[in-house]
Amino acid sequence: CVTGLSIRHVGERFQRSNDTISIYFKEMLVALSSAGFYNEHVCLPLVDDPVPSEILNNPRWFPFFEGAIGAMDDTHIRCSPLKKERDAVRNRK
Secondary structure, X not given: OOOOOOHHHHHHHHOOXXXXXXXXHHHHHHHHHOHHHHHHHOOOOOOOOOOOHHHHOOOOOHHHHOOOOOOHHHXXXXXXXXXXXXXXXXXXX
């Protein structure tokens, strides 16, 4: 898995140019944010839905997902923004 790496690192890992990686990244971003995919695969919880026990009972997740709206396909994606960017991306979808 190459999550959290720059385009240059991903290109090196898969032996592809930065342009190729950028093109396919944008294609995936458009596909995942399209209405067809979103309407079929994204299920937002209701306001009064309980927090799943996998999150509530895990000290690694709960402090960070307390009050979270939801995640695609019950998958939580880890990210590692730079320290100066953390406040800007906190509590974002």
